[in-house]
Amino acid sequence: MKLKSVVMYESGTEAIAQSGPLADATAAAATAAVVSPEPAVPGEALEIYHLRTPDDFHVHLRQGAAVAAYTQDLAAGFARALVMPNTLPPVATVEDLERYRSQIVEGLGANTPHFQPLMSFKLAPRHDAQAVAALAIGGVKAGKLYPAGVTTNSEDGVRTIESIFPALEAMQEHDIVLCIHGEAPDAFCLDRETAFLSKLETIVTRFPSLRVVLEHLSTADAVRAVRDLPPRVAATITVHHLLLTLDDLIGGELRPHHFCKPVVKTPADRALLREVVLNGESKFFFGSDSAPHTREHKECDCGCAGLYTAPVSLPLLASFFEEHIGTRGLGGRGAVSSYGGSEHAGGGNGNGGGNGSGNGNGEAEAGDGATVHSTAGKAHCPAWVEAMEAFVSRYGAEFYQLPLNTGHLRLERRPWTVPAEYHGVVPFYAGEELQFRALRQY
Ligand code: DOR
Ligand code: ZN
Numbered sequence: 001m002k003l004k005s006v007v008m009y010e011s012g013t014e015a016i017a018q019s020g021p022l023a024d025a026t027a028a029a030a031t032a033a034v035v036s037p038e039p040a041v042p043g044e045a046l047e048i049y050h051l052r053t054p055d056d057f058h059v060h061l062r063q064g065a066a067v068a069a070y071t072q073d074l075a076a077g078f079a080r081a082l083v084m085p086n087t088l089p090p091v092a093t094v095e096d097l098e099r100y101r102s103q104i105v106e107g108l109g110a111n112t113p114h115f116q117p118l119m120s121f122k123l124a125p126r127h128d129a130q131a132v133a134a135l136a137i138g139g140v141k142a143g144k145l146y147p148a149g150v151t152t153n154s155e156d157g158v159r160t161i162e163s164i165f166p167a168l169e170a171m172q173e174h175d176i177v178l179c180i181h182g183e184a185p186d187a188f189c190l191d192r193e194t195a196f197l198s199k200l201e202t203i204v205t206r207f208p209s210l211r212v213v214l215e216h217l218s219t220a221d222a223v224r225a226v227r228d229l230p231p232r233v234a235a236t237i238t239v240h241h242l243l244l245t246l247d248d249l250i251g252g253e254l255r256p257h258h259f260c261k262p263v264v265k266t267p268a269d270r271a272l273l274r275e276v277v278l279n280g281e282s283k284f285f286f287g288s289d290s291a292p293h294t295r296e297h298k299e300c301d302c303g304c305a306g307l308y309t310a311p312v313s314l315p316l317l318a319s320f321f322e323e324h325i326g327t328r329g330l331g332g333r334g335a336v337s338s339y340g341g342s343e344h345a346g347g348g349n350g351n352g353g354g355n356g357s358g359n360g361n362g363e364a365e366a367g368d369g370a371t372v373h374s375t376a377g378k379a380h381c382p383a384w385v386e387a388m389e390a391f392v393s394r395y396g397a398e399f400y401q402l403p404l405n406t407g408h409l410r411l412e413r414r415p416w417t418v419p420a421e422y423h424g425v426v427p428f429y430a431g432e433e434l435q436f437r438a439l440r441q442y
Helices: 025-029 066-075 094-106 129-137 161-174 189-206 220-228 239-243 247-251 267-279 313-325 383-399
Strands: 047-052 055-059 080-083 116-122 142-145 177-180 212-214 233-237 284-286 363-365 371-374 408-417 433-440
Touching: 047 383, 055 284, 055 383, 066 094, 094 116, 094 129, 129 161, 142 161, 161 177, 161 189, 177 189, 189 212, 189 220, 212 220, 220 233, 220 267, 233 267, 233 383, 239 267, 239 313, 267 313, 284 383, 313 383, 313 408, 313 433
Parallel strands: 047 371, 055 080, 080 116, 116 142, 142 177, 177 212, 212 233, 233 284
Antiparallel strands: 047 408, 363 371, 408 433
């Protein structure tokens, strides 16, 4: 059934299209362009999809006053995120970790009360067994390997992988995941990821029970390497590497807001990234690498690498999965999901319905004519919603041995225009129309 797009706003939910309340007046002043809630249009039909609340296994929340705004943008859609440690100075000790975690949690707003930052530390030769043991006790989930000079704030990164072998030994012992920015900085920029793969294999061979995540894959070579390595080696994939190629960066005019590390690659590279995600290969899960830099730091002579995708990643993924998988066939897992989505199948809280009733087919008719498709429904929901759920809400949590989230994300097919800026940062797809809104339900 094809329903027309409508406008409907639900109280008690927060659209990712919006920014949450801001931490301070400076940030508020810089955020003139956020989308304001649109009024409900009673009686118009709405297409709604529910899936388990997602996680983002690679994000940059920065430091200082900006942390609160970036955290709220992210927490509007995600229950948990692995927070990268490349602040200045880096997150390196258990004290740094605890301070940063508290700052992130304190930055949560009234509209985003629940969010769990998963903490990482930046690996350096000084991490001996004792330092790693302290981080393990402090609840660290991952150690991040940045080769020196490879990206933002990595001048103090690792120069030889042998120098961190004692740290990797201790991480293996404490079952702390090794996350890798897998580029060899001295190679030609398009070859850097491929040039790093021999080092990945050295690490995986030398530490036979270390769990490893190769971050933000950008090449077919890296996909094949991860596929061939043991199950304890996985990878994150960003939404921008799924959508862009080098043409979107330099093929026409120069697009600084499409510049990131690793740089987006060829159509053939993107095709294999898409293939593993659309196939539902469980080694490949979502990590946005959402990396905000202010407009001034992007639109200048020496622009920073990074895309701000937190406000748009879920709507973009919904369109990506729908476009490529569509409704061909229905999901076949039946009632496997049990995060409680079905009890909200009347359209969540607020004015989205509330008196819906399941039709035994994974759909529910909300009182106002909205149709809800839920992965937690009794039977089926479109295959693309299940595929998206596996990628954003399941495979990563399983790899990190975390319980699956219990809440749900509500996707509404309801166009909106991405603001020109969030807190002085130009987001991915700024000024363009997206077809879905993602509203995390609390
Ligand atoms: O584009 C990127 N930006 N890639 C990274 O690896 C780091 C990130 C950042 O922190 O700006
Ligand atoms: Zn990153």
